[in-house]
Amino acid sequence: MELLDKLAILADAAKYDASCASSGTQLRDSRSGGLGSTEGAGICHAYAPDGRCISLLKILLTNACMYDCLYCINRRSSNVARARFSVAEVVELTLGFYRRNCIEGLFLSSGIIRSPDHTMRQLVEVARTLREEHGFRGYIHLKTIPEADPALLAEAGLYADRLSINVEMPTQAGLDALAPEKDLPGIRQTMARLRQAIEAPRVKGVRRFAPAGQSTQMIVGADSSSDAEILGASTSLYSSYGLRRVYYSAFSPIPDASSALPPRPAPLLREHRLYQADWLLRFYGFVQDEMPVGADGNLPLGMDPKLAWALAHREAFPVDVNTAGREALLRVPGLGVRSVERILVARRHSRLRLDDLARLRLSLAKVQPFVVAADHVPRVTDSVRLECVLPRLGRPGAQLELFH
Amino acid sequence: MHAVVLAHEVDWQGFRAAVRKLAVAGVAPEHVVWSVREADDLFAQDPPPEAVGGFVLPRNLVSLAETVIQARDPSRFALLYRLIWRAHRGERHVLERITDPDVDRARRLAQSIRRDTHKMRAFVRFRVVRDGGLTRHVAWFEPQHFIVESNAGFFIRRFAGMKWSILTPYRSAHWDGQELCFTEGARPSDVPDDDQLAEYWRVYFASIFNPARLKVGAMQSEMPRKYWKNLPEAAAIPELVAGAAARTQAMIEQPRLSDPLPSGRRRVVAPRANSAWGQAVQDAKGCRRCEIHRHATQIVFGEGPLDAAIMLIGEQPGDHEDIAGKPFVGPAGQLLDQALAEAGLDRAALYVTNAVKHFKYVSRGRRRLHARPDAGEIQACRWWLDIERAEIAPRMTVLLGASAGEAVLGRKVEVLRERGVAMNLADGLAVLTVHPSFLLRLPDEAARRREYAAFVADLRLVARLAGPISAGKEN
Numbered sequence: 001m002e003l004l005d006k007l008a009i010l011a012d013a014a015k016y017d018a019s020c021a022s023s024g025t026q027l028r029d030s031r032s033g034g035l036g037s038t039e040g041a042g043i044c045h046a047y048a049p050d051g052r053c054i055s056l057l058k059i060l061l062t063n064a065c066m067y068d069c070l071y072c073i074n075r076r077s078s079n080v081a082r083a084r085f086s087v088a089e090v091v092e093l094t095l096g097f098y099r100r101n102c103i104e105g106l107f108l109s110s111g112i113i114r115s116p117d118h119t120m121r122q123l124v125e126v127a128r129t130l131r132e133e134h135g136f137r138g139y140i141h142l143k144t145i146p147e148a149d150p151a152l153l154a155e156a157g158l159y160a161d162r163l164s165i166n167v168e169m170p171t172q173a174g175l176d177a178l179a180p181e182k183d184l185p186g187i188r189q190t191m192a193r194l195r196q197a198i199e200a201p202r203v204k205g206v207r208r209f210a211p212a213g214q215s216t217q218m219i220v221g222a223d224s225s226s227d228a229e230i231l232g233a234s235t236s237l238y239s240s241y242g243l244r245r246v247y248y249s250a251f252s253p254i255p256d257a258s259s260a261l262p263p264r265p266a267p268l269l270r271e272h273r274l275y276q277a278d279w280l281l282r283f284y285g286f287v288q289d290e291m292p293v294g295a296d297g298n299l300p301l302g303m304d305p306k307l308a309w310a311l312a313h314r315e316a317f318p319v320d321v322n323t324a325g326r327e328a329l330l331r332v333p334g335l336g337v338r339s340v341e342r343i344l345v346a347r348r349h350s351r352l353r354l355d356d357l358a359r360l361r362l363s364l365a366k367v368q369p370f371v372v373a374a375d376h377v378p379r380v381t382d383s384v385r386l387e388c389v390l391p392r393l394g395r396p397g398a399q400l401e402l403f404h
Numbered sequence: 405m406h407a408v409v410l411a412h413e414v415d416w417q418g419f420r421a422a423v424r425k426l427a428v429a430g431v432a433p434e435h436v437v438w439s440v441r442e443a444d445d446l447f448a449q450d451p452p453p454e455a456v457g458g459f460v461l462p463r464n465l466v467s468l469a470e471t472v473i474q475a476r477d478p479s480r481f482a483l484l485y486r487l488i489w490r491a492h493r494g495e496r497h498v499l500e501r502i503t504d505p506d507v508d509r510a511r512r513l514a515q516s517i518r519r520d521t522h523k524m525r526a527f528v529r530f531r532v533v534r535d536g537g538l539t540r541h542v543a544w545f546e547p548q549h550f551i552v553e554s555n556a557g558f559f560i561r562r563f564a565g566m567k568w569s570i571l572t573p574y575r576s577a578h579w580d581g582q583e584l585c586f587t588e589g590a591r592p593s594d595v596p597d598d599d600q601l602a603e604y605w606r607v608y609f610a611s612i613f614n615p616a617r618l619k620v621g622a623m624q625s626e627m628p629r630k631y632w633k634n635l636p637e638a639a640a641i642p643e644l645v646a647g648a649a650a651r652t653q654a655m656i657e658q659p660r661l662s663d664p665l666p667s668g669r670r671r672v673v674a675p676r677a678n679s680a681w682g683q684a685v686q687d688a689k690g691c692r693r694c695e696i697h698r699h700a701t702q703i704v705f706g707e708g709p710l711d712a713a714i715m716l717i718g719e720q721p722g723d724h725e726d727i728a729g730k731p732f733v734g735p736a737g738q739l740l741d742q743a744l745a746e747a748g749l750d751r752a753a754l755y756v757t758n759a760v761k762h763f764k765y766v767s768r769g770r771r772r773l774h775a776r777p778d779a780g781e782i783q784a785c786r787w788w789l790d791i792e793r794a795e796i797a798p799r800m801t802v803l804l805g806a807s808a809g810e811a812v813l814g815r816k817v818e819v820l821r822e823r824g825v826a827m828n829l830a831d832g833l834a835v836l837t838v839h840p841s842f843l844l845r846l847p848d849e850a851a852r853r854r855e856y857a858a859f860v861a862d863l864r865l866v867a868r869l870a871g872p873i874s875a876g877k878e879n
Contacts, residue, residue: 004607011611029561037562043526044626046637048613049644051622058612077661096601097608099541099566100530171698185689185702192701192727236699239767240726252616253652259660265616265652282769346502356503 001083007093009083013063013074014109016254017166018217018247020044022055022104022139025161025212034135036098036105038161042139043104056107056141057097061085061122065111069168069179070261071222073254074111080256084113090126091134098138105139105161106130112145120148120156127159139212146183146190153190157197157209162244165190166217170233174223178260191216191241198242213244220274221266222251226297228288231277235288238281248274273299280306283337284330307333310370320372322351334366406436406450407443410481413550413574414474415440422452423485427492429453438481464499465491468514474550475513483510520548524555527631528570532599541568544595544634552577556584571595592634602636609637615648616655681710684791688761694784696762696777701726706757706792714870715755715798716740717789719807719839723772726763731756736841740804743840743856747863755796759811760785774841782811799832800870802863805839824862826869833869837862 023042030036044053062084063074073080085093094106108126112119123142130136142160144153157163165187169175172184197209216237218230234246250271251262277299280286284306292308293299300308310317310333319328321343329340339362346352346360351374358364369378408422426436431453437443469484486506490498501507530541541563552570556577559568569578571590578585623641632638677683688703697703704721707730716732724734732740744751759782765772777785789811793801803809809817812834813827819838827834838859846852 004604007604008607008611011608015612015614030564031561033565035563035565037558039558039561041522043522045526046609046635047623047627048609049620049623049641049648050614050617051619051626052614052617053626054609054612057608079661093604097605099563100532100599100601100605101528101543101562102605188701189729192729196727232699235767239765239770239772240699240701240723242770250617252614253655255655255658257655257658257660261660264656268617268619287768342502345500349497349501350503352503359503359508 006083009081010060013060014058018249020053020055028137030137034137036138038139045102055104057094057103058107061110063111064113067112067181070258071178078256087125091129107141109143116145116147117149120145120152124156131159146187158207162212163210164215168219170225170229174225195241215245217247220248220250220271227299228293228297269301277305285327317370318372318378322347332370334363406452408438409443410440414553424458425452428457433486433489471514471517472510474517476549517549521551533596541566542595543570544592545572606637606640610640613644615651618648681795688788694781696764700762702729703761704731707731708755712755714800715796716802717808718758718804720758720760720777721763739840743860746860748867757792759808801834802866803836809836835866
């Protein structure tokens with residue numbers, strides 16, 4: 001098979017992994033030899049028409065797989081075309097694209113062939129070749145196979161910036177139904193092992209283990225798990241294993257799908273709401289019990305979770321932008337972490353008015369009903385009206401999905 | 405009117421020198437006309453006054469000015485001088501007035517330049533040019549602002565071993581592996597055509613796209629159309645967008661494969677252990693006797709010689725223990741080790757375990773806070789504790805804290821009242837004392853020292869009552 005055909009198959013097979021991060025690793029450059037650099041911030045070299053950034057060459061080593069996870073395009077029982085790169089081909093493509101400034105590095109994953117150890121050894125070999133034989137200083141993300149020998153994981157972390165293991169479903173019951181070979185306790189133990197290696201004290205002269213940490217991904221809407229269960233699982237994973245990120249990936253139709261899967265794709269808006277809730281939990285001081293989930297355990301689709309929380313907690317508003325503390329400001333719908341910082345700086349010099357807030361580049365329409373400013377006190381009716389209007393504005397549907 | 409003529413678009417040195425002279429001489433911003441290469445205003449003939457001395461500017465203003473001087477906006481020099489003038493005349497924190505029109509304008513320009521810089525680093529696409537034995541990487545890029553000079557360093561750090569040129573309409577940067585130089589602007593036709601890997605890149609771009617998630621707006625807001633003409637992959641976009649709906653519909657309508665539904669987990673079952681104890685240790689790994697296991701990493705079973713004379717029982721594993729799979733390895737474990745040593749006890753000779761074997765916690769951001777196990781959970785886990793106690797049959801049991809006391813004595817205990825005395829159990833002695841994490845939680849140093857001494861005293865009692873333990877059990 002031609003290399004170009006393999007690339008088409010093995011990139012197509014890799015696109016269900018949402019992660020494309022290339023940030024937050026150690027600083028490296030090529031002035032002392034080799035190729036490439038990492039300078040903290042990641043760079044998105046292109047955007048596909050699905051709105052997702054392309055930062056890394058995201059491919060599978062092979063899409064042949066022993067496992068039969070029903071949601072996966074590469075599962076054993078699927079009839080997709082199969083292909084397999086050699087280690088040298090992946091290395092050549094990575095270096096070729098990198099030299100042309102198309103990518104920040106490589107995100108390599110694989111179907112499980114022969115055995116978890118065999119597959120993991122191949123992944124490690126690609127990373128080792130790039131680092132040791134070509135002096136590659138760019139970013140490498142390796143998908144980790146939890147069942148593989150811990151010694152291979154230890155080696156993977158010496159070459160890779162980031163390691164990841166996808167939990168895929170928030171509960172073992174979900175895995176039992178759709179991914180019979182996957183074992184949540186085994187995954188958690190491997191994540192624990194990675195955390196130990198990542199947090200181990202630095203030894204001078206020894207390469208840092210996975211300096212960009214570990215991450216994971218959950219599929220949303222392939223099983224019946226609620227948003228509350230998903231957020232419960234991610235909260236537990238963040239706090240237990242110091243994950244940099246939990247990615248949520250709305251279940252998307254795949255060719256040759258199993259009848260055990262839901263007939264329709266999950267709404268992308270649901271994925272978006274989960275990300276918003278994830279952010280509230282990590283950066284806005286919210287705890288899981290405060291998430292505005294309904295009786296079915298799901299977040300409202302029609303408005304963002306912070307607004308939903310605010311409407312259910314009128315007693316916390318209005319918040320005075322000239323006197324309130326950071327925690328209270330962070331809970332105002334429409335104020336992000338950055339706008340809160342700007343408000344805290346700006347108000348040292350003058351009492352803020354509404355047009356000052358407008359200059360801070362935030363959405364006045366959204367913020368106004370919840371705040372007091374030097375020249376503004378919200379009318380009681382503002383938030384009442386909001387409640388009537390917003391759900392209609394934000395009605396989930398194909399049209400809206402284009403804009404978020 | 406004073407006229408300042410700068411040497412080129414980003415003549416930082418020239419700008420700095422002029423600003424110093426003007427500010428020291430007290431020339432207000434409205435009396436200065438700025439231009440690049442040739443004077444703009446025929447009536448403004450006075451050169452900047454000669455002035456000696458300098459002045460100090462806040463660091464954030466200098467760094468903002470270094471950024472904003474790259475703006476494609478003829479008024480940038482005047483804007484910057486107005487801000488510097490204000491800082492010089494006493495408004496040291498002028499940049500914190502972020503609602504001030506000039507500050508706002510400068511910040512917006514800086515943001516636009518940072519974005520342009522980011523896009524240049526992202527969207528420059530090198531093509532490989534082979535000239536005899538020499539390989540050069542050449543790119544054409546059209547920046548919005550004057551950012552080529554300040555970005556050259558990034559491309560040197562990244563591609564130090566390559567020979568490359570980045571050509572733009574206003575200036576071109578060249579790196580020969582050793583030195584950087586700049587030449588005049590260029591034309592798109594100065595860059596050779598497609599190289600072979602561009603085709604591979606287009607195929608990758610098309611294949612990594614998921615047609616079921618079409619979001620053209622999101623793509624365009626990050627990769628605006630103005631950049632498309634210089635991106636080889638962008639040629640594929642119209643077709644990908646046009647075909648997305650049909651491809652998705654085809655996947656949804658495709659007949660489903662009726663896979664046999666998986667019938668539970670197909671994981672390997674470990675072979676039976678060759679002793680009842682070995683089997684218990686193995687079975688405990690899959691324990692679901694209560695709900696705590698759901699969010700814990702693993703069961704943390706006891707550890708130590710099976711013929712130990714002394715058994716230590718704590719409450720439950722903590723964050724470190726949950727990760728390591730071993731009891732008492734975190735901060736409380738370290739304190740325990742220290743106290744044991746002071747009391748003359750060798751931890752390696754003890755069997756150390758917990759009343760509850762999974763870690764119960766609440767998540768707070770990136771941390772896990774210990775949550776006390778309830779009576780039901782302690783009761784559920786007694787199943788394992790009883791197996792351990794029967795196997796070890798210790799002469800002495802040390803109960804660290806209320807949960808351990810409750811688990812073994814079968815009633816609520818008051819640790820501070822009942823501690824430090826020998827109690828009779830059906831099969832040996834027990835001493836109740838505090839849990840080492842109680843010592844860690846004490847707020848003041850004096851209390852911590854006092855309570856630590858009392859803890860060590862309790863452990864000394866244990867050592868005395870248990871007799872020489874290094875010989876193991878005498879049975």
